[in-house]
Amino acid sequence: MKALVLEGKEKIKYIEVDTPVCPNDGLLIKIDSVGLCGSDVRTYSHGHHDVKYPCILGHENAGTIVEIGNLVSGFNLGEKIIVNPVLPCGKCWYCQKGWQHMCSDRLTYGHTIQGGFAEYMVVPGVGLERGQVIKIPDDVSTDDMVIVELLSSVINSQEYANVTLGETIAIFGTGPIGCLHAEIAKLRGAKDIIMIDINDNRLELSKKFSGTKFINSAKVDIVKEIMDYTNGFGVDAAIIATPAIESQAQGLDILRKRGRLVIFGGVSSENPYTTLNSNTIHYNEIAVLGSFAYGPNNFQKAFDIVCNKMINTDGFITHKLPLSKVEEGIAEVKAGNALKVVLKPTMN
Ligand SMILES: [Zn+2]
Ligand SMILES: [Zn+2]
Known part of the structure; x- marks a missing residue:
């Protein structure tokens, strides 16, 4: 064969x-x-x-x-x-x-x-x-x-993070995984689904799915943009479906208090360490969840x-x-x- x-x-x-x-x-x-x-x-x-x-x-x-x-x-x-x-x-x-x-x-x-x-x-x-x-x-x-x-991983991740009715979810990375995250977030009742990528082609392709707002984070200050969009409140959960440690830090900084940061994408094994503001995690009682399969x-x-x-x-x-x-x-x-x-x- x-x-x-x-x-x-x-x-x-x-x-x-x-x-x-x-x-x-x-x-x-x-x-x-x-x-x-x-x-x-x-x-x-x-x-x-x-x-x-x-x-x-x-x-x-x-x-x-x-x-x-x-x-x-x-x-x-x-x-x-x-x-x-x-x-x-x-x-x-x-x-x-x-x-x-x-x-x-x-x-x-x-x-x-x-x-x-x-x-x-x-x-x-x-x-x-x-x-x-x-x-x-x-x-x-x-x-x-x-x-x-792919969808199985996405379902596991959103069940773990308990994405639920009426929530605002930010998804970093609008490749196939990000698009499926948008679909499952919608199915679970999310109200607002913010799709974030640094690549305009990928962002454009993702518009066929259930995102409600699309942002190229290479062109704006993504934290300010999302805090403005949510009237300073922040999002309920940020799902990081991209292999970038910068996105993990940004995801944390756009969460409401008691929000959930979901690390879905693995990063390069040569540099897996990330810098997250631990005071934000502490004072805002943030849950940081890994999700893999x-x-x-x-x-x-x-x-x-x-x-x-x-x-x-x-x-x-x-x-x-x-x-x-x-x-x-x-x-x-x-x-x-x-x-x-x-x-x-x-x-x-
Ligand atoms: Zn696969
Ligand atoms: Zn076993």
Whole structure:
């Protein structure tokens, strides 16, 4: 089969590799749609602690079952499925607590298991046993399914931060994650959703979604702008969906008392330290929350939300490309010209 093999930093090749064999206790799927995630772009550029080269990335996978192991029941050939890429151990303290994304024994497609940047992918026995494989209804496109994984993280984050009715939410970073944050904030009843970015292209693309105000923070004093906009009150929660420590500090400075600062985006591991005004946190009783991934129940909710069209996903997928054009997709993401790129292994 043809696959994209990552051989080192910024070295990815579209080549012929052995088609994986369907295990007795697993499935073989033909990949219909696989998302190019922001994390894939980071792994391509900087590597990843779980990735050993050569590696086939791709964790936002939807495909068609083409072979079923003889020990497997409950699936039929030709059915379309979406695969939760994270396989928690199910046994540790965190898994038992229901915080499976904190499990340190988890396996992940695209890192420790072959991912979907290929024509075919195996769902191994451990994937059926520990993981989440959900059948896609006939009227839902596999392209829309690539949104589910990102959306799961966003749902986890806003449940943790308890975004709720009538609130004003500021979202720093208006890429695909920021746009989904706007959609989920709206769904949870936020009144005002302020979208902030330093890139005009990205800001423009985000206008199709549920933001109510759009600000380029490179052009204004963002703290003053938002304090003026909220009549000096501040916002209820600031979600930092961008890998910039400056945004974290700005997010804190625009909060109302007892507001929540949500650090959603990881920053460069070379300089992860941030400077926050600790007196603001102290006197204003601010909650600073980290948010990183999602558990199976977030994934199921995200799947249901997309299938039932409870959020606007029109215009979310800006590019559909064959695997061979992945580097074009990466460049478009980096330039802010793409929201979501879907790779289609069946496309030439
Ligand atoms: Zn992803
Ligand atoms: Zn565990």
